[in-house]
Amino acid sequence: MNNEQIVLAKRPDGVPGDEVFRYEEVETVPPGDGELLIESVYISVDPYMRGRMNDAKSYAEPFRIDEPLAGHVVGKVAESNADGFEDGDVVTGALPWKRFNTVPSSTVDKVPSTEVPLYLYLSTLGMPGHTAYGGLLNIGKPQEGETVVVSAASGAVGSVVGQIAKIKGARVVGIAGGPEKVKHLTDNLGFDEGVDYKAEDYAERLAEAVPDGIDVYFENVGGSVSDEVFNHLNRFARIPVCGAISAYNSKEDNGPRVQTKLIKSQALMQGFLVGQFKDDAKEASEQLAKWIEEGKIKSEVSIEEGFDKLPKAFRNLFTGDNFGKQIVKVSDALD
Amino acid sequence: MNNEQIVLAKRPDGVPGDEVFRYEEVETVPPGDGELLIESVYISVDPYMRGRMNDAKSYAEPFRIDEPLAGHVVGKVAESNADGFEDGDVVTGALPWKRFNTVPSSTVDKVPSTEVPLYLYLSTLGMPGHTAYGGLLNIGKPQEGETVVVSAASGAVGSVVGQIAKIKGARVVGIAGGPEKVKHLTDNLGFDEGVDYKAEDYAERLAEAVPDGIDVYFENVGGSVSDEVFNHLNRFARIPVCGAISAYNSKEDNGPRVQTKLIKSQALMQGFLVGQFKDDAKEASEQLAKWIEEGKIKSEVSIEEGFDKLPKAFRNLFTGDNFGKQIVKVSDALD
Incomplete structure (x- = not known):
């Protein structure tokens, strides 16, 4: 199976230009015991990630040069080798910017409902x-x-x-x-x-x-x-x-x-x-879901399509070219 | 009885120079019913007073041009015309920069103890x-x-x-x-x-x-x-x-x-x-007095002597020429 990733080529100075990102084709790793192979479907880009591009101590570890960037993802289990997960399950978690990630199942959570637009788990429900x-x-x-x-x-x-x-x-x-x-x-x-x-x-x-x-x-x-x-x-x-x-x-x-x-x-x-x-996360999830259901909270989303659009989508956050939550759709696997 | 006051002559631009203050001789007002005539002994200068010299809305009213500046004072009752106060009582309160103030007795409090240096009621106990x-x-x-x-x-x-x-x-x-x-x-x-x-x-x-x-x-x-x-x-x-x-x-x-x-x-x-x-002021007073008594809190004080030293003492706050609490002693009435 073809896999691809986007790595941090160099640390940015100002708004990250194209030279900051490098696209690579890589091997897909088969899931070991307790692991899942997850196909990325929606990838979130968020402003806090800019801080991780600097080589400075902060609340999140800096991204490493030549390693994939990472962020929140909604994906589909392509192959489960872990108890409690089946092929086709929809999951969300913080994952590297790869089309296919192989990770321990504890890295992700199943999405509670697939009745709402799945990208909501990267915005209002995320x-x-x-x-x-x-x-x-x-x-x-x-x-x-x-x-x-x-x-x-x-x-x-x-x-x-x-x-x-x-x-x-x-x-x-x-x-x-x-x-x-x-x-x-x-x-x-x-x-x-x-x-x-x-x-x-x-x-x-x-x-x-x-x-x-x-x-x-x-x-x-x-x-x-x-x-x-x-x-x-x-x-x-x-x-x-x-x-x-x-x-x-x-x-x-x-x-x-x-x-x-x-x-x-x-x-x-x-x-x-x-x-x-985090102690109140469950209550927050339930309340937010209820407000969405009641029509009290509406969500605007800007979706870029294509794995190669990740750098552009990320830059949109700083130029204001997005409208509402910026998300990148990288697969049709959940359409 | 001769009286004197220092008024705000003009609003300062930067550190208040001499032109900001004006010394005046005025009449002493005899205390009416429920009033006290108080002789100022120690006058406090505090940094917050600088804000009141500007003509800007803030938590305290701006000082008015041609009216006396004001701040915390420890004084001696020169003449009581109010229940509960006798001539010679030591009192503290926020009062105009005048040698003798005539005010309703509710404007001031009696100092709880005259066993400690009285200027402490303008610093650690104030x-x-x-x-x-x-x-x-x-x-x-x-x-x-x-x-x-x-x-x-x-x-x-x-x-x-x-x-x-x-x-x-x-x-x-x-x-x-x-x-x-x-x-x-x-x-x-x-x-x-x-x-x-x-x-x-x-x-x-x-x-x-x-x-x-x-x-x-x-x-x-x-x-x-x-x-x-x-x-x-x-x-x-x-x-x-x-x-x-x-x-x-x-x-x-x-x-x-x-x-x-x-x-x-x-x-x-x-x-x-x-x-x-302010709801905890009583507890604070008692605790601070106890710590002073136990030698756990020491107080440094810079005392300028003379009513005319008020402007200089106030400027010391911004030049750093004071050491510890800056106070002006304007009378020997409590020596």
Whole structure:
């Protein structure tokens, strides 16, 4: 069976160009005892992966040069040599960027339901959804009538954050790039207001959109977009810090320091990783699935087709060329 | 009776120069029903007052032009016209910068004990002590064996923070300016290490002083001194943000943004004001008094003498020319 992989050819400087990735044909490894051969079907690209491309200590191990990149995958069991799994089972887990992976069965989980679009297990029902749920409810703690602002609001995490905040009775303002994404927030996702950070009057429009100030700011982007948000924090505001995508491709990320603003507002700012909420993961999965079923949470997805589109799809995250969760479909095996 | 006051002549640009203050002779007002005439004895100057000199909305009202500045005072009741107070009582409260204030008796509290140096009610037993106690124990939550770093460590708040952290069993590293202050931290206050932020090798010395990283950073200064601290945060570090004195006299306070560092460390950063811990103020007062009595908390004080020294004393806070809590003694009435 032909196999293929995409490895990290060199560490990027700025937005990863083509030279960072190398396509390779490799052998497929037959599954040993307790192992599964899994065909990748949907592969997720996520902003946090940019950090793993640097050779710097962080919460996740750096990717190694000449070894495959890796991320969340929905796949189909092509050959099971493990108890509890059968050929044709649909599974999800963090796997190398290979068309066929041979891994211990403990590496993956069966998807709980194949009635929903399977790529949801890479977005609302997967890591991004859990990130939104855990960060917003544990750190942001939106209360009825409060104002919640979320940046990268049409993205995989931001879109779920805003919709959960609406379910909790908050007034929700989303920040996104360009009129199309902003319109999507209010027309399709039920946000109260959308603000375009690319517009010349961004600062004024943001101020108008939060007449009562900001009680929760779910931080996804950092940079000058967020600097404006910090001017409107209410007393005891909460700021779950999920991401800072504006900084991931730059060596220096300078701007106004937040200290005086946090003091004035007595605000709480907390960095988090989805893993710290793992004790509540089952509850989160069930709740998110229920909200999707009830039509309370909608998911937008951008699908690139073809294994060779992985580098382009990954770059879309930083250029804003995707709309909603960016996924790559690499096989028709589950159509 | 001659009276005098110091008013805000104009709003400062940068460190307040002499032109910001104006000395005036005024009439003493006799106390009406329920009022006290109080002679100021010790007047406190504190960094937060710089914020009130700007014409900007913040947690405290801006000082008004041509009206007296104000701050915490220990004084002696010169004439009581209120139940529960007698001539000669020692009181403390937030009062205008006047030699004699005539105020409702509810404006001040009697000092609980005159057995300790009375200026302690402006430092460890006053607002700075309560700030240290509330911020460190409610937000910082130092655990035995953890590493606590505090900036402006020889100052009114920082010196108490470090000593409480030692009582709680933490390893304590203080950051201060100049070899004399740094030596004071280890020799007199019992800190484990002192680091001089004015030294050329500040970054290296800080790194050496925190071999196990930083679990609690009590933020008093902001700016480039703190930027270095953020490179050493441990997982789930806590950062009570008490002050950012480096920013108080500048219009722009730019530097590395903290978002990516908070995510990597899953750290919590929280601005606070001492008032939010007011429900625990009685407990804090009793505990601080007990620690002072037991010799576990020592207080350093810089006393300027003379009512006309108030502007100079206030400027000392920003030049670092004070050592420990800066106080102005304006009367011998309690000697």
